[in-house]
Amino acid sequence: MIGIISYGIGNVASVANALGHAGVPCALVTEPAELKQYRKLLLPGVGAFGKAMERLRALGFAEAVSEAVLQRETPLLGICLGMQLLASRGYEFGETEGLGLIDGSVRRLDTRGESLRLPHIGWNDLTPAGDSPLLAGLPEDATCYFAHSYVFEPADPGAVQGVTEYGGPQVAVVAKGCVYGTQFHPEKSQESGLQILKNFGAL
């Protein structure tokens, strides 16, 4: 059973719906103490890094999630802002400390001189950059739905397991140990997204 962390930020209903469509049992978790009941965890999120971290800390989830990952090796999937929160720090409005589960920083997407619009919104290629089981079974021309202006840059390039192309390669999937993250929304990415959610459920 996957526990979807419900902390008032992000569209948990959509995530739960999608997991349902993918045949993966899940439930919303509103109390940090309940996290240990779940074999895997999912951290959704949209909006501002600082606000989300504040909420996670205030509710006690920041500590409980770190404990689940570091002490019990509970697989954790962060989606969109949820992936960015895994970082050591974010630079959205000043510097904010993240969960620090994957070393690296969250910065504004750099389109490297190409005059591309931000936020990066729409369907874009997902190109695997490693052999993470999270991306198993995806077609070569898989596209997923992105909606963001900030990107997570892991300190260890080996943590990047998938990229997309928007002013050069941009991080789309990260993985380190039992911690995974997708910048795009698998719950909104139709069959590619469902496959990824199924894969996470099968880990």
Place this chain on the structure above:
Amino acid sequence: MVRTRVIPVLFLMNGSIVRSETFSQYKIIGNPYSELARYSEWRADELVYVDITRDTFTSGHRTDHKVKVDSTLIGILREIAKHALMPLTFGGRIFTLEQADEIIENGADKVLINTGAYRNPQLVTDLAETHGSQATVVGIDIWRDDGRLQMKIDQGRHPVDDDPVAYAKRMESLGAGELLVNSIDRDGTGAGYDLDAIAAIAGATTIPVVACGGCGTLEHFAKPVQAGASAVAAGNIFHFTENAYPRAKRALRRKEVNVR
């Protein structure tokens, strides 16, 4: 590279999907759920639902924070969200952050605000700060007064003086993540998009611009993209032309537009 999106826009009136023409004549054409099934089958990139039920209150002036979204609409949204595995934008008569919160909580990914943003620009910033600018879509209803580009609010009922291009820039600076530019006088006419307006607004902004209003044939779809739009939206053509959605994508590919 990110694909150009093709976005069906569905207008809701009193809970039914309606066809509109120049925002003045409406005909019921279906229920929200059967429409959704079709779009899911076609793997539509995104869906936009706009509630255009005429408000009996002084539309646009309700900033009363106790105002909630019509419960029928929330019910429709929840049901749609259960089955839609693509991004959903929901809008129509959204004037407060509380209403926007309700929309997001019940399954929408983005909130579309139009008159709400015009009357209370702070709403744009509040929405962007709470849910992110990628969730903040500002709708601009444009028309031409003897050729001159203008805009209207209150479901196309009230013309205002603002220059739509300057307004678009202002909305961007306040935190809007996307602009849905809808040509009211072309709406339902099938006469084609207002390409000069799209070019002017896209040229003046750095956020994605979605073109809407006027699409009548498959050949119309590519032009707003060539004018700078990141996505093309349409209402009627998807309801009345057989297999229009996949055919629209094929027409775009023939014009070398990068679509999914």
